Amino acid sequence: MEIAYYRGCSLHASSNLYDIQIKAVFGRLGLELKEIEDWNCCGATSAAKTDEFLAVALPARNLGIADASGLPEIVIPCSSCYSRLLVSQKKLAEDPALHETINAQLEKKVLGKIKVSSILEVLVPEVQAEGFAGMASKKLDGLKPACYYGCLLTRFPGNVKVPDNVENPQGIETVCRAVGAQPLDWSYKTDCCGAAAVINNTGTSLQLMSRIMKDAIARGANCFVTTCPMCQFNLDAYQDQVGEKYGIKERLPIYFLTELLGIAMGISPELLQLDRHFTDALGLLKELKLL
Amino acid sequence: MSFPIVEFDPEVSQSLLHEVMEQSGQNLQACYQCRRCAAGCPVGEETGVSPDRLIRMILLGEKEEVLNNQLVWKCLACYTCGTRCPNGIQTAKITETLKQMCKQAGLAPAAPKIDAFHHSFMSATSHFGRFNELEFMGLYEMENTREAIKRGDWKAIAKEMKDQAKLGLTMIKKKRMHMGLEKVKKMSEVKGLYNKAKARSKDR
Structure with missing residues (x-):
């Protein structure tokens, strides 16, 4: 199609x-x-x-x-x-x-x-379709993602019908479960990371990210999964700064949803370019024997 | 002897209120101060002005404070306030309106870096029709530095250069820096939209 x-x-x-x-x-x-x-x-x-x-x-x-x-x-x-x-x-x-x-x-x-x-509107029905299990044979057992949506997937500056729950969306979780990962329930999935404010109002953005990081870690997440390139970039590139400023020791990989799907489908990490993350994205997958 | 707690001039407040309502398309009079917006605003605490307070300030006609506060500039357009408002008031649209009103009134922005960011973003996309990260950062830092020089804030300039150089180097190392220039072929059409926008804002 x-x-x-x-x-x-x-x-x-x-x-x-x-x-x-x-x-x-x-x-x-x-x-x-x-x-x-x-x-x-x-x-x-x-x-x-x-x-x-x-x-x-x-x-x-x-x-x-x-x-x-x-x-x-x-x-x-x-x-x-x-x-x-x-x-x-x-x-x-x-x-x-x-x-x-x-x-x-x-x-x-x-x-x-x-x-x-959105990418979720395409992917969710795909992973629910018959035959998907055959395409994604590797189960991502042990991966406990905090599924992070950010602002703009569910909230709009106008009366737009949202295809998921506004306050507690489930699209990313649905895709994660379909590939055998165990997404966690947490409170900051639609909170703002600051987006471009990381450049023009860095302090605010780092604080917002610290709240997101702290909640995910407290819930026992071992990674984040997102579909938004700005959320991914911010949490990935600024994680060390957030950690240093707010005393957070843990560092979690920030995966694009397509990376989890790709690994489950047996696509190589080289092709997926997993080495281009700022916060190491390969270590956890190796530790869980998913690579 | 009595002292006024709130100074309220209906004429001033009405003209400000109607201007904001018309330009933002939001019905501010529907606000009953339930503060659901305040609970969700990521910058309300920091700026000291939550969406409900901003609305109240407009209703009371406090024009100076309305046009000169941190929320107007630091609003992240996350749309949490508008999504949760029981009366459908999108305060992010109000801050957009107030930013434009602030500019029209020739007032200095309360957060010059944020103003420089949006201005440079729009100017970068008007050149080639697409957002080129390197071009944008160049424009933005130039504008930023110019403002900082005017203020004589050398410390801010040094810090900004150090921070951005560090990020830039990491981006190169991680192959996240894009060197090519992206541009739209039919730029005349994109320029036409920018010109139309300019003409429309002049008419207003």
Whole structure:
């Protein structure tokens, strides 16, 4: 089956390992990703904070290109891109005047037809389908992840229908269980890590991450799993700083969900590029004899 | 003898309230101060202004405090307040509006680094249509340093350079630094959207 794909800027740059993993895992599932052509940055949080028009118009250009692909569904793995495109689509459906103004600027018009999906909306039904067990033969026994969603997968700046529980989502847990991992119940799964604030307001972001780390450790987690490239980057790259500042000795790997799926499917850690984590991601898997 | 506890001028408060309501699309009058937003706000404690207090300040017409407080800038747009509000008030939309009002009024931002971040982000994406991390960091640090020089804050400049150099080196070591330049082919279309945005904000 073909699905349109918007990978966005992060998956083209510092988190391009996530892009590689997504392609490998989706390939095994028989899903062919068609990257939309000549896409642009969605504007992320900065557009929303500086210009209301651009916050809708920048994602809209991508929606128009995606609609023109004729495919029924587009998967957007980055939580921020996903949120921005989904909210833009909704806003245009509600505001015909704005829809017309923006379409007048675009070569490929927004039709509002394509279904905008997060990576979980695609993966959850896949792991629940018959035959998945045969594709993922390695059971990730001993892996106890704190499943971390962050903000933008379930909370939106508008009235958007959420495909999971807002306060206690279960999508990542469902995928983890399907590959034999034992996800834990914990309190900070939808708390904010600070995202870009780690650059412009570092102290706040480190404090937020310390709370997330402390709760996960207190619950007995031996790793985090996330689908958001910003959450992954922050907890991964800044973990030492958080630990030093807040007296946390433990260091936990921050896995992308596609890494767990990939390992369960027997995809090599080299192909998944697990060596590109800031906080060691290979040690735990070796210790649990999963590699 | 009596002292006023709250100074309240209905005319001032009404004009501020309606301006914020119109621009943010949020019905602030529906707030009954239950503080569910305050309980979930990740920066309310630190900034000393939780979403409910910000709304109250607007209702009371305290324009100066409304446009000059840390929450307006430090709001992370996590949307916890709006998701939990029983009356559907999205305070993150209010802080967005207030940031823009602060700029329009020509006031200095209460958190200059955050302002520099968003400004540099938008300017980076307007150049090539895509966000290039290295280009962005260059723009952001330039803007940041310029502001710090104006304040004569050399310590902040040294710390910033040390922190970012450390992160940059680790990123290179972990092959997380992307050197190539990403750009949109049809840049005229993206530029058109930016121009349209500029024209619209002038009309306002």
